[in-house]
Amino acid sequence: AQSVTQPDIHITVSEGASLELRCNYSYGATPYLFWYVQSPGQGLQLLLKYFSGDTLVQGIKGFEAEFKRSQSSFNLRKPSVHWSDAAEYFCAVGPGVGNILTFGTGTQLKVEL
Amino acid sequence: GAVVSQHPSRVICKSGTSVKIECRSLDFQATTMFWYRQFPKKSLMLMATSNEGSKATYEQGVEKDKFLINHASLTLSTLTVTSAHPEDSSFYICSASEDASYNSPLHFGNGTRLTVT
Numbered sequence: 001a002q003s004v005t006q007p008d009i010h011i012t013v014s015e016g017a018s019l020e021l022r023c024n025y026s027y028g029a030t031p032y033l034f035w036y037v038q039s040p041g042q043g044l045q046l047l048l049k050y051f052s053g054d055t056l057v058q059g060i061k062g063f064e065a066e067f068k069r070s071q072s073s074f075n076l077r078k079p080s081v082h083w084s085d086a087a088e089y090f091c092a093v094g095p096g097v098g099n100i101l102t103f104g105t106g107t108q109l110k111v112e113l
Numbered sequence: 114g115a116v117v118s119q120h121p122s123r124v125i126c127k128s129g130t131s132v133k134i135e136c137r138s139l140d141f142q143a144t145t146m147f148w149y150r151q152f153p154k155k156s157l158m159l160m161a162t163s164n165e166g167s168k169a170t171y172e173q174g175v176e177k178d179k180f181l182i183n184h185a186s187l188t189l190s191t192l193t194v195t196s197a198h199p200e201d202s203s204f205y206i207c208s209a210s211e212d213a214s215y216n217s218p219l220h221f222g223n224g225t226r227l228t229v230t
Contacts, residue, residue, distance in 0.1 A: 009154075032215055032216075036221075041122075041223070041224065041226065042223050042224065043117070043119070043206055043208075043221035043222050043223040043224050044157075044206070044208075044221040045221070046218065046219070051215075051216060090156065090157070094215060095215035099145065099210055099212075099213045099214060099215055099217055099219070100147070100159060100162065101159075101219070103156040103157045104156055105154075105155060105156040106154075106155075106156055
């Protein structure tokens with residue numbers, strides 16, 4: 001069965017600092033990997049996804065993620081965090097049957113001004 | 114971009130009553146819709162997958178008689194929480210895609226906060 005682990009429940013960074021959110025997955029074949037962001041009381045917005053090809057994926061809002069098969073990881077990065085980036089971030093792996101995604105437990109990002 | 118509208122955003126109901134949550138795709142036809150439940154500080158738990166015109170497929174442990182899902186059209190799916198109890202209080206989120214293929218984007222609604230008193 002596929003699974004996703006986000007080891008960091010909370011992360012606090014200063015505005016302007018770099019950010020890396022960790023994601024490890026377990027999947028039997030080549031995974032399709034996603035990062036979503038959720039603002040309080042809101043749904044999820046797709047930041048980026050990896051299906052195949054270049055292992056460094058660029059997303060929206062200046063985020064990027066790197067797929068490392070050897071480490072079963074898909075860490076999310078941003079070189080300079082903005083206060084508006086404070087939110088909950090979810091890593092997800094798929095596909096299961098019928099485009100079903102398995103989500104990690106999320107990382108709450110706090111940005112200090 | 115594709116928009117999924119979920120209504121209501123918040124609802125408070127008394128124990129024993131039923132609550133209906135709507136999920137609409139506004140500018141695309143959603144062959145497949147998904148319903149999730151999100152507990153505080155927890156991940157999204159998939160409750161069921163619904164395909165237009167057919168019965169929903171429920172995940173293990175989800176009571177189909179309690180969480181009724183109807184996907185009667187290509188733009189609307191509803192989740193009805195029947196005989197709600199305080200333990201049903203949660204954040205419910207729907208998502209929709211044009212089809213069930215792996216590269217069909219998922220578009221999420223903004224969620225519904227259900228509180229059962």
